[in-house]
Amino acid sequence: xxxxxxxxxxxxxxxxxxxxxxxxxxxxxxxxxxxxxxxxxxxxxxxxxxxxxxxxxxxxxxxxxxxxxxxxxxxxxxxxxxxxxxxxxxxxxxxxxxxxxxxxxxxxxxxxxxxxxxxxxxxxxxxxxxxxxxxxxxxxxxxxxxxxxxxxxxxxxxxxxxxxxxxxxxxxxxxxxxxxxxxxxxxxxxxxxxxxxxxxxxxxxxxxxxxxxxxxxxxxxxxxxxxxxxxxxxxxxxxxxxxxxxxxxxxxxxxxxxxxxxxxxxxxxxxxxxxxxxxxxxxxxxxxxxxxxxx
Amino acid sequence: xxxxxxxxxxxxxxxxxxxxxxxxxxxxxxxxxxxxxxxxxxxxxxxxxxxxxxxxxxxxxxxxxxxxxxxxxxxxxxxxxxxxxxxxxxxxxxxxxxxxxxxxxxxxxxxxxxxxxxxxxxxxxxxxxxxxxxxxxxxxxxxxxxxxxxxxxxxxxxxxxxxxxxxxxxxxxxxxxxxxxxxxxxxxxxxxxxxxxxxxxxxxxxxxxxxxxxxxxxxxxxxxxxxxxxxxxxxxxxxxxxx
Numbered sequence: 001x002x003x004x005x006x007x008x009x010x011x012x013x014x015x016x017x018x019x020x021x022x023x024x025x026x027x028x029x030x031x032x033x034x035x036x037x038x039x040x041x042x043x044x045x046x047x048x049x050x051x052x053x054x055x056x057x058x059x060x061x062x063x064x065x066x067x068x069x070x071x072x073x074x075x076x077x078x079x080x081x082x083x084x085x086x087x088x089x090x091x092x093x094x095x096x097x098x099x100x101x102x103x104x105x106x107x108x109x110x111x112x113x114x115x116x117x118x119x120x121x122x123x124x125x126x127x128x129x130x131x132x133x134x135x136x137x138x139x140x141x142x143x144x145x146x147x148x149x150x151x152x153x154x155x156x157x158x159x160x161x162x163x164x165x166x167x168x169x170x171x172x173x174x175x176x177x178x179x180x181x182x183x184x185x186x187x188x189x190x191x192x193x194x195x196x197x198x199x200x201x202x203x204x205x206x207x208x209x210x211x212x213x214x215x216x217x218x219x220x221x222x223x224x225x226x227x228x229x230x231x232x233x234x235x236x237x238x239x240x241x242x243x244x245x246x247x248x249x250x251x252x253x254x255x256x257x258x259x260x261x262x263x264x265x266x267x268x269x270x271x272x273x274x275x276x277x278x279x280x281x282x283x284x285x286x287x288x289x290x291x292x293x294x295x
Numbered sequence: 296x297x298x299x300x301x302x303x304x305x306x307x308x309x310x311x312x313x314x315x316x317x318x319x320x321x322x323x324x325x326x327x328x329x330x331x332x333x334x335x336x337x338x339x340x341x342x343x344x345x346x347x348x349x350x351x352x353x354x355x356x357x358x359x360x361x362x363x364x365x366x367x368x369x370x371x372x373x374x375x376x377x378x379x380x381x382x383x384x385x386x387x388x389x390x391x392x393x394x395x396x397x398x399x400x401x402x403x404x405x406x407x408x409x410x411x412x413x414x415x416x417x418x419x420x421x422x423x424x425x426x427x428x429x430x431x432x433x434x435x436x437x438x439x440x441x442x443x444x445x446x447x448x449x450x451x452x453x454x455x456x457x458x459x460x461x462x463x464x465x466x467x468x469x470x471x472x473x474x475x476x477x478x479x480x481x482x483x484x485x486x487x488x489x490x491x492x493x494x495x496x497x498x499x500x501x502x503x504x505x506x507x508x509x510x511x512x513x514x515x516x517x518x519x520x521x522x523x524x525x526x527x528x529x530x531x532x533x534x535x536x537x538x
Binding site (some may be wrong): 197199200202203204205206207208209210212213214216217218221222224225 | 330332356357358359360362363364366368369370371372373374375379383384386387389391394395436439440443
């Protein structure tokens with residue numbers, strides 16, 4: 001415990017250097033560690049989380065999985081249950097696929113419209129929320145505040161509120177995902193703008209350019225590749241977000257999935273999940289390739 | 296803390312002035328007060344009888360179009376073409392709408408190409424600025440300043456990021472062009488040999504005050520020791536860098 005005694009290092013190596021760790025630094029770090037462990041234990045208790053419960057859930061998952069796959073249920077004479085592979089069920093599952101196309105396209109359209117609108121709306125706000133471009137601190141803080149406030153609202157809550165106003169359907173979904181895209185792109189873009197090389201901007205001021213001209217010639221070329229990358233990135237997230245919002249009634253493939261789960265049609269649900277997986281992987285891959293080439 | 300104190304200078308038209316001093320002596324601040332990239336806290340800066348410290352926003356932009364500036368780090372937009380960088384020099388003369396759409400008048404594009412020709416870079420007009428060497432970038436920056444059709448040229452350590460032979464090429468270009476156009480030039484330098492070789496007049500700054508002001512013929516090694524407040528060292532010279 002001599003290490004914690006609030007004298008020892010002070011007199012030693014770092015004596016007189018401003019910002020050197022004091023004995024209390026160690027005490028504080030230890031206290032933070034203890035606090036974090038206590039926080040975890042408190043949370044785990046309150047949510048009844050335990051490895052035992054996790055282990056008991058795993059067989060249930062297996063049970064669910066087998067009902068998603070083309071296995072026929074066979075009641076054994078002794079009262080037990082067996083599962084047998086069925087080509088007929090497989091054919092049914094494959095035949096179900098084309099009906100997923102319509103809802104899938106609807107989800108993609110929601111994502112495209114929302115990503116586009118949100119990214120466009122983000123531009124002016126991101127410019128106003130960049131400290132190096134805005135002369136008036138109040139304007140900067142207003143834009144920042146607006147951005148941060150919107151970002152605190154989870155997209156599901158947003159969708160629920162908007163559904164209350166516009167009724168269940170595609171429109172509140174689009175609005176929710178648009179607002180979500182806006183917050184993501186505005187935040188990332190304003191950070192990119194704040195990180196630009198200030199030199200060209202200074203040069204634009206020196207040639208007598210006005211504010212808009214200075215932004216167009218000094219800022220836009222510097223952040224355009226990042227901006228396009230953010231738009232692609234937010235589109236990726238939007239595909240997933242609009243799927244999830246479909247679960248709460250905003251149309252699209254999420255809604256179809258929800259319906260088949262409610263009807264306990266697990267084999268249909270499985271096909272929908274497969275399609276979602278394939279599409280998300282495909283879009284993420286394409287978008288990642290594009291972004292790599294941009295930056 | 297004040298960067299400049301009781302500075303009183305008169306610069307006649309067409310003079311090639313080199314301002315010398317250690318880093319932190321106030322050279323950059325002095326230059327930037329002239330186009331008000333730095334706002335002077337007190338005093339006057341008169342140009343043709345007008346106090347430019349009192350100009351309003353629009354007047355200030357009009358004043359800046361007459362003052363070209365060249366920077367140590369070139370301050371080009373790396374991702375834009377050379378031509379677009381040079382055309383940026385016309386922004387003060389172009390309406391916002393036209394410039395945002397990139398619709399510069401044909402006469403401006405012709406002017407920009409002529410400016411590039413004067414720094415021997417016409418064939419690089421459609422290269423991206425980041426594909427050029429340091430010396431080429433600084434020449435593009437000179438072309439951008441010329442494209443403003445300025446009366447005054449400010450150059451803040453224009454060769455500090457360049458190697459010795461290129462430094463001389465850039466200084467020669469600057470001197471030649473300014474002679475041809477009759478421009479008034481203020482160059483910040485900290486290399487003694489460059490200052491002596493290219494200046495008409497040398498102004499020495501030390502800790503924000505003018506400690507020397509006179510024609511280059513009056514300058515001796517002792518003058519620089521006074522300006523720098525220490526004895527002269529080998530790295531105060533750019534040298535020729537000849538092989």
